Amino acid sequence: MLGIGNLASKIFGSSSERRVKGYRARVEAIGALEPEVSALSDEELRQRTVRFREEIANGKSLDDLLVPAFATVREAAKRSLKQRHFDVQLIGGMVMHEGRISEMKTGEGKTLVATLPVYLNALLGKGVHVVTVNDYLASRDAEWMGQVYRFLGLTVGCITHGLNDDQRREAYACDVTYATNNELGFDYLRDNMKYERGQMVQRGHQFAIVDEVDSILIDEARTPLIISGPAEDRSELYQRLDGFVPELAAEHFEVDEKQRSATLTESGQEFIENRLREEGLLQGDNLYDVENVTVVHHINQALKAHKLFQRDKDYIVKNGQVVIIDEFTGRMMEGRRYSEGLHQALEAKEQVKIQPENVTLASITFQNYFRLYKKLAGMTGTALTEAEEFGNIYGLDVLEIPTNLPISRIDDDDEVYRTDKEKAAAILALIDDCKKRGQPVLVGTTSIEKSEQLATLLKTNGYRQKDFSDPDAFRPLYDGDQGTREEKVFAVLNARYHEQEAQIISQAGVPGAITIATNMAGRGTDIQLGGNADMRIAGEAAHIEDPVERAAKEAEIRAEVERLKGVAKEAGGLYVVGTERHESRRIDNQLRGRSGRQGDPGHSRFFLSLQDDLMRIFGSDRMDSMLQKLGLQEGEAIIHPWINRALAKAQQKVEARNFDIRKNLLKYDDVMNDQRKVIFEQRIELMDGEDVSETVADMRHETIEDLVAKHIPEKAYAEQWDTEGLEEKVREVLGLDLPVREWAAEEGIAETEIRERLTKAADEKFARKVADFSPSVMRQIEKAVLLQTLDSLWREHLVTLDHLRQVIGFRGYAQRDPLNEYKTEAFELFQSLLTRLREQVTGQMMRVELVREAPPMPQAPEMHAHHIDASSGVDEIPEDRPAMASAGAASAPARAAGGEVAELERDPERPESWGKVGRNELCPCGSGKKFKHCHGRFA
Incomplete structure (x- = not known):
């Protein structure tokens, strides 16, 4: 009904x-x-x-x-x-x-x-x-x-x-x-x-x-x-924090080996807080103040290194390096390093040289x-x-969008077997049958491991795997004129995104072809019955120079493909075999959709067993006992539309859970994204602006206001003013030695007048700097300092947000929403970034010593690109592919053997093309001076 x-x-x-x-x-x-x-x-x-x-x-x-x-x-x-x-x-x-x-x-x-x-x-x-x-x-x-x-x-x-x-x-x-x-x-x-x-x-x-x-x-x-890029050297911090851990008593921490976690107890937090305060490493009053996020993160990593990781079991020390041991194979994993500062914590524990940590320079979802x-x-x-x-x-x-021609593919209900062995036997029987009838088969698996298991099964049953290093590997598998079929061979596709894949898939529709594929999404080449004529022409006729001979060869290939298409159609079209259900219906549909293109005939069927991952997750034990009671014999399958509907519901549950995970992650990233937009827009404004002196002046004035407000609180009595601290801060930030304490002792003076005097003195000092040299040189320096300082603070901010994300979940134990807590603290950190930006830019500009030459623009740091595959955890970007190389940055020209840029590749007009210049080299700008006395002299 x-x-x-x-x-x-x-x-x-x-x-x-x-x-x-x-x-x-x-x-x-x-x-x-x-x-x-x-x-x-x-x-x-x-x-x-x-x-x-x-x-x-x-x-x-x-x-x-x-x-x-x-x-x-x-x-x-x-x-x-x-x-x-x-x-x-x-x-x-x-x-x-x-x-x-x-x-x-x-x-x-x-x-x-x-x-x-x-x-x-x-x-x-x-x-x-x-x-x-x-x-x-x-x-x-x-x-x-x-x-x-x-x-x-x-x-x-x-x-x-x-x-x-x-x-x-x-x-x-x-x-x-x-x-x-x-x-x-x-x-x-x-x-x-x-x-x-x-x-x-x-x-x-x-x-x-x-x-x-x-x-x-x-x-x-x-x-x-x-x-990512190498972080600043924090060896001393790692070593000092590492020294705290052996001082902890048993009641100061809890270890959960099953969850591989080690956490400080309340008394442990108090102990560490006191030790940090003694060492001058604590900012603010509380260990969990937002300014201490990075220190807390590294304390936790040091605790893990000491309490969870054992030498000669989890890692060994070899040639002064900490080398990870694979827990499954027991082999050393040279070159692999733990992330998030854990490897540095182990190096500090073992007192070997601490390698710099790679930190995020920029990221986006x-x-x-x-x-x-x-x-x-x-x-x-x-x-x-x-x-x-x-x-x-x-x-x-x-x-x-409707199809151009009606779909004539037959989609059978799933066949469910009790064991993997029975399922494999049924798949093998179907492949044998298709091979005899000349029907092409595409077998879809959910992992590389499963595709290799199936390949092994075929080999033990008389099939041979195609060797694609053989020039004839892509020739059709079927000889229709002779009425004979080629020996039992099959092709395996499981390497991701390789040009060869398109060639293999393009011939997967030839009669008798057997192709095992791990993931059919995004192959970019659809499977055409009889084979893909264009791909064959590109491979078989490319070397023919004579136009007449080439045209004859093309016509021959197209005629053969058309004949093979007729044979494949008569055999029933492409037969798609699914070896198990994926947790997403979409992936199953992608596999099934490879058959029945443009009105062609086709067939699809999924083979499942109660030992499949999806079946196990959703209670196959109960079904197994029920099937045994009903008398299901070995080799028999249960086939019913209800099974399909039940599996579809199970897949929907998994999809909904994955969607919730992605949605939650995005909520956190949106917080950073709002800040990222502000920073990137600010950078573009700075780069576009010819004159940023007004911005620098505003920062100077706001910094002075912040200093006065901090040391002379509003509505405070004169005796409550911290004029000594203000005088010291003015000397430190503005480079001015002013009698602030004497001013404060004057009768009836208010904080507004002190602010005005500070502002006037700072403006006069800066005006003298501008007057000493051309305003155009000063404008360049202002822009360079602004951009460099902004980038440096933004990178620090990203690292702090990373560390905050990892610990913010614990707020849930206190009945507080981690996301709201993250938003609040991320906002506070961003406000702190802006304050520090104003202060640092002001400090550098007030102290900058100018030379007669315009300074070179700052250089981008060493960068490496990463995108981690969510399912395998493997970085998709090869290790030998640095971000700057993939950017092909004009600022990173080819290096000579010694690591320096070849002189011929340096453009005197473009400092970014110079690369690393020795201090005693002649300056590439052509001035005739040594680099240290020319462009290398900027401070």
């Missing part, structure tokens, strides 16, 4: 179907323009771009131009790619233009669909970013779809790893830019660490279309992008990066299951 919701859908259509109907009128209008546009010459078609831009300049909106612009792109694609957009693809393009997500099944041509909204929005001239999951797809799509844009007179750029800043700037300046999410995010962070506006590479965030939007905005968004765009859109085959998250986090609506 149909439910009310299902009955309404049968009568009125689903919500998506009703909304899709609203686009039909414009689809018909685009179709009506086709004869007119088809009659234009190539040059006339290209001139439409110029005319559209003129119309926008005269006040027309993009919506006004949608119909003629889409008709223009459709015609350009026909001429440049020999592909014509289907009507449903036009609808997908309209949905993305409106800033929504188009859910389009695999094989529906999402890559081509994107050309429609990209072209239309590129007419504004503000740049459109197309985001892909890896460098290969970015390069491929920029070249492939770039044919359409270039045909219409637009420029196309592509950002991949290894480009320098000039190349990146040029790519971002194009009308259309293809890039990965990682490259975009890291470029944004690095841009906001530059010291001149002209060094920045991105020019804004107008419109972005995210391919495989669920993979990028949900799966990869579970962890932030991080740029994908959620907050992509929310920078004025308009954001996406496309994928599976988004509806995550529609709530897209709506809540990104404000993105999801619309399901």
